[in-house]
Each structure stands twice: as structure tokens, then as C-alpha cells.
Amino acid sequence: MRIMVTGGLGFIGSQMVRWLLDNEPDVDIINVDALTYAGNPANVADYADNSRYQWIHASIADRAQMEPCFADKPIDAVINFAAESHVDRSIQSGVPFVATNVLGTQILLELARTYHVPRFLHVSTDEVYGSLGPNGLFRETSPLQPNSPYAASKAAADLLVLAAARTYQQDVVITRCSNNYGPYQFPEKLIPLFVTNGIEGQPWPLYGDGRNVRDWLHVEDHVRAIWAVLNSGKSGQIYNIGGHTEKSNWEIAEDLRAILGLPASVIVPVPDRLGHDRRYAMDAQKITKELGWEPRIAWEDGIASTVAWYQQHEDWWRPLKTGAYREYYRQQYGESGTTRAPSASR
Ligand code: NAD
Ligand code: TDX
Numbered sequence: 001m002r003i004m005v006t007g008g009l010g011f012i013g014s015q016m017v018r019w020l021l022d023n024e025p026d027v028d029i030i031n032v033d034a035l036t037y038a039g040n041p042a043n044v045a046d047y048a049d050n051s052r053y054q055w056i057h058a059s060i061a062d063r064a065q066m067e068p069c070f071a072d073k074p075i076d077a078v079i080n081f082a083a084e085s086h087v088d089r090s091i092q093s094g095v096p097f098v099a100t101n102v103l104g105t106q107i108l109l110e111l112a113r114t115y116h117v118p119r120f121l122h123v124s125t126d127e128v129y130g131s132l133g134p135n136g137l138f139r140e141t142s143p144l145q146p147n148s149p150y151a152a153s154k155a156a157a158d159l160l161v162l163a164a165a166r167t168y169q170q171d172v173v174i175t176r177c178s179n180n181y182g183p184y185q186f187p188e189k190l191i192p193l194f195v196t197n198g199i200e201g202q203p204w205p206l207y208g209d210g211r212n213v214r215d216w217l218h219v220e221d222h223v224r225a226i227w228a229v230l231n232s233g234k235s236g237q238i239y240n241i242g243g244h245t246e247k248s249n250w251e252i253a254e255d256l257r258a259i260l261g262l263p264a265s266v267i268v269p270v271p272d273r274l275g276h277d278r279r280y281a282m283d284a285q286k287i288t289k290e291l292g293w294e295p296r297i298a299w300e301d302g303i304a305s306t307v308a309w310y311q312q313h314e315d316w317w318r319p320l321k322t323g324a325y326r327e328y329y330r331q332q333y334g335e336s337g338t339t340r341a342p343s344a345s346r
Contacts, residue, residue, distance in 0.1 A: 002028045004075050004117075006060050006108065007082030009033040011185040012123070014043035016079065016223045021047050024227075028052045032069055034059040034100075037324060038085065042316060043184045060104035063111070070115040077119045077230055078112050080105060086188055087127075087150045088332060091274050094149030101153035102160070109164045109172075121230045122161045124176045126215070126242070127151035131277035139283045140176075140238040147275050158238075165236040173233040175226055177241040178282045181302065182219035183309040187317050188325070191303075194253060195310045196317050197337070198260045205333050205340055208272030210250040213279040217243030218297035218306075228291040239291075242282025245299045255299075259307045270333065270340035 003020070007013040008031030020027045033039045035057055047053050058065035060082045082104060084090065084097045105122065112120045129138040130145030146155040164170040185192045194204045225241045233239055247255075253267050287293045310317060321329070333340045 001076045004078045006032045009039035013081035015219045031055045070111045079121045090150035097153040102156045105157040120172045126280045128155040132279040137283035171235045174238045178215035180219045203268040205270040216245045218302040221295040228293045239287045240284045242284040268338040
């Protein structure tokens, strides 16, 4: 089976690449990745010479670059991870988010149709559903109410994928997952940012009152779910994926403080993210009932092994926190790392 993985040099896509090469001997992978700031060949360095793996440096938003990737040899499935993925960056400017997440998805859908790719799996997110109050869960039938430019671009892409199913009977499936954590996550996201700042002796900028809630899932459980949906999901369907692990950002900080042995003073409240969604929580019964998928990695084990990974892989994350990222960080959080002004990201 020849699978095109897009965004396979990022956090989740690279986990998919490594997992497939380790566990599915009949799968060959073409990894199409534009190598943005979030893409990193080091994420698949151990697999770069594998005869079943190939990386093509191309943007999904550029049809001329993408067409040869489809024309070369038949592809059995596309798994579309490629995206601009960071909410705070989308608050600075939504333009790259629309280009990759919306236009890029449409270009992929059209090429997959032209070249008769039997199945297209689109990786989406819980953020398309908007924000919950203290109770309730997102279901696949919940309305789309995205709030950030990032979430709106992901919701737009989902609608294009569903339109392709309806209009052309294209075989598509959509997965919507909650917040992932694990190794190789770019240190702009909450957990790797706090862990690496903790190791460096830097403060933890906690937005607003720190009571915003996310539902956390280990990235390995996410890629197992994607594999189940790719193989057995019903055409045209959406599958929620969640970890049954709701935690406020305060609770995350407290768990990380306990593992790293840091004082309470490491947590520094900073001004809130604009339009900050209060709570995400997934009802993932459909994928469990239909496909038998369930999360396997308990939070306590997953977070301990994740922190250990960052402790053991300073060579991976230290270079990422320099250069252009350092500039972005200064813009977001100020020189001290604690003076974040909401207007800085307007
Ligand atoms: P990431 O930012 O770590 O990686 C994105 C990858 O896509 C990078 O390798 C980047 O180089 C590549 N890319 C960006 N623009 C591209 C383009 N135009 N053409 C080709 N490649 C391009 O993101 P991630 O956290 O691994 O997320 C992967 C997918 O999963 C995204 O679609 C995201 O919306 C979705 N998702 C993420 C989470 C999460 O918690 N991280 C949760 C649910 C869904
Ligand atoms: O410095 C920080 N301080 C802080 O309090 C950062 C970076 C984040 N936060 C808060 C904001 C959120 O409530 O932590 C929570 C998690 O933030 P992010 O790691 O930026 O993730 P989130 O905005 O929830 O989005 C993530 O999950 C859904 C991914 O980045 C998306 O790609 C995915 O779709």
C-alpha cells in the first residue's frame, strides 16, 4: 500500500510516519512536507534511508508542485496532516492558515480525484466545534462554531472535504481529535513549552486565569485511531477522537511542576489569548463502538514519559528555540517571558 502523508515532518505526521514504518511492513510512504518552521527532518532522521520512505519537499498549496507527486505512481490513500497549526500565530495573521489549511486541502482533494486515489483521510480538530461551557461534550453532529482564525480555516477545510463526498462521491473520511501531547512537539505548544522552559530555568506563561480546559491524548493513540479510520471508517463520515482526560491548564502546570520538582513561582499568569476557547471535550463513542478504538496510554504514564523524552533530547529542542522562534517568543511573551500583552498579537 502506497500512502501519501502530508505534513509528515511535523509533530503528529512524523509520529504517523514512524509508527507506520515500524508496524505496517506493507506500507510505503511518500511524505510531502513544505518544511515550514514546524517541519523538522530530525523527526524522522532514523527512517530517512528506509527504502519504504521518501520525503518530497513541496507545498500542498502549490498545485504545480503537488501534481507530479500524484502523477508519479498510483497512491492508495492520502492522509492530510499538513497545516499551520498554532492558534496564537493565527491570531497574528490568518493568511498562511487560509493558504495551507483551506487552499491546500482543496488542491489535494482535486488531485486525489484526478488521480483516482481510493481514500482521502483529512486530519481535523476539536477546535472546529468552538467552545463548551462547564458541561457537555462535542459530538460529530455538533455545529461548527470555530472561534480562532486557525479553527475557522480547519472548519472551512472540513466543509470542502464533505462537499467532495457529496458532489463527486469521493471517498473521504475526517478525524477530529482533541489536544495531543508527546515527543517531537514543537516547543510553542503548552506542554513542550512549559517542559523546556522548566529545564532552561525560564517561567511558564499561563494565559488568563489558567482555568481553560482541554482534553488530552497521547500522540501515539491518535495515530492508531487514524489508522483504524483509514482502514475501516465509513466513507463520508466524521470520527471524533478524544482522550477522556480533561485538564485545566493550571492542572497541567501542577502535574508538570510535580514531575520536574519546580516551585510554584515558575507559573506566571500573563494576559489571556484573544478569543480564548474555554473548554474542549470530546464524545468519542462512535470510533469506539464502530472501530473498537480506545486510548491506551494513561495520562500519568504518558506525561511522565513525555517529560523524560524532552529531558533526554535537549539536542532536538534547543536549536528550535533559537533564531526566528526566539523572535516570535519575544513578541508573544516579552523579554522577561512574562509580560505578554494581548495587543502584541493583534
Ligand atoms: P505541526 O505544526 O507540528 O506540523 C505541521 C506540518 O505541516 C509541518 O511539518 C509543516 O512543515 C507542514 N506544512 C505546513 N504547511 C505546509 C504546506 N503548505 N505543505 C506541506 N506541508 C506543510 O502540526 P501538528 O500538531 O503535527 O498537527 C498536524 C495536524 O493535526 C494538523 O492538521 C492539525 O490541525 C491537526 N491536529 C493537531 C492537534 C494537536 O494537538 N497538535 C490536535 C488535533 C488536530
Ligand atoms: O504559553 C502558553 N500558555 C497557555 O496558558 C500556551 C502556548 C498555551 N496556553 C494555553 C492555551 C490553551 O488553553 O494552553 C492551552 C493549550 O494551548 P496550545 O498548546 O496552544 O493548544 P490549543 O490552542 O488548545 O490547540 C491545540 O489543540 C488543538 C493545537 O495547537 C491545535 O493544532 C489543535 O487543533
